[in-house]
Amino acid sequence: DTGVSQDPRHKITKRGQNVTFRCDPISEHNRLYWYRQTLGQGPEFLTYFQNEAQLEKSRLLSDRFSAERPKGSFSTLEIQRTEQGDSAMYLCASSQGGTANTGELFFGEGSRLTVL
Amino acid sequence: GNSVTQMEGPVTLSEEAFLTINCTYTATGYPSLFWYVQYPGEGLQLLLKATKADDKGSNKGFEATYRKETTSFHLEKGSVQVSDSAVYFCALNYGGATNKLIFGTGTLLAVQP
Numbered sequence: 001d002t003g004v005s006q007d008p009r010h011k012i013t014k015r016g017q018n019v020t021f022r023c024d025p026i027s028e029h030n031r032l033y034w035y036r037q038t039l040g041q042g043p044e045f046l047t048y049f050q051n052e053a054q055l056e057k058s059r060l061l062s063d064r065f066s067a068e069r070p071k072g073s074f075s076t077l078e079i080q081r082t083e084q085g086d087s088a089m090y091l092c093a094s095s096q097g098g099t100a101n102t103g104e105l106f107f108g109e110g111s112r113l114t115v116l
Numbered sequence: 117g118n119s120v121t122q123m124e125g126p127v128t129l130s131e132e133a134f135l136t137i138n139c140t141y142t143a144t145g146y147p148s149l150f151w152y153v154q155y156p157g158e159g160l161q162l163l164l165k166a167t168k169a170d171d172k173g174s175n176k177g178f179e180a181t182y183r184k185e186t187t188s189f190h191l192e193k194g195s196v197q198v199s200d201s202a203v204y205f206c207a208l209n210y211g212g213a214t215n216k217l218i219f220g221t222g223t224l225l226a227v228q229p
Binding site for chain 1: 150159160161165209213217218220222
């Protein structure tokens with residue numbers, strides 16, 4: 001399967017702990033996106049990368065959140081000092097840029113975070 | 117600002133019934149519009165899209181027409197099946213070539229045999 005994969009699928013942590021999620025995009029996609037989805041809501045944009053460059057961050061992404069894509073392939077999203085309000089599904093998506101851009105995002109199955 | 121409003125669910129239908137899920141949007145300019153679907157236990161996947169006014173997107177028997185005059189992109193299917201049971205999200209691309217999407221809150225469709 002060459003789709004977007006995310007790990008772990010589910011993380012339970014205690015308030016104040018740090019967590020890290022990993023996303024492996026579709027290999028030929030140079031763009032990678034992180035979204036957050038809370039219960040009963042649609043996904044909300046957090047940040048996106050083109051290759052290794054983080055080009056935009058939403059104001060939803062507080063300074064406790066950091067995302068990286070060091071070699072332009074996989075990406076990590078780290079949340080420091082987690083709070084109960086961080087409980088959500090974190091979605092990763094990828095797409096092609098440039099002339100191959102169809103406007104479609106390909107989503108992974110998400111990483112569900114529960115902060116106790 | 118940009119926003120998407122879609123009808124609240126759940127929507128419960130019998131098999132072979134007609135489906136409409138309403139979606140309206142507010143946007144500057146002329147964004148592309150999308151319907152994504154999330155089947156149980158799976159990730160979001162694109163169902164159909166339309167990139168300009170009066171375009172009709174279609175896939176798997178679903179259709180939606182980009183109506184600029186009513187700022188709407190309603191999803192329709194003539195005869196639903198049990199396998200269509202899922203959450204449907206309307207979305208608009210407000211980032212142009214960057215593909216940043218704003219999603220509606222999603223509508224749960226349950227189709228009963």
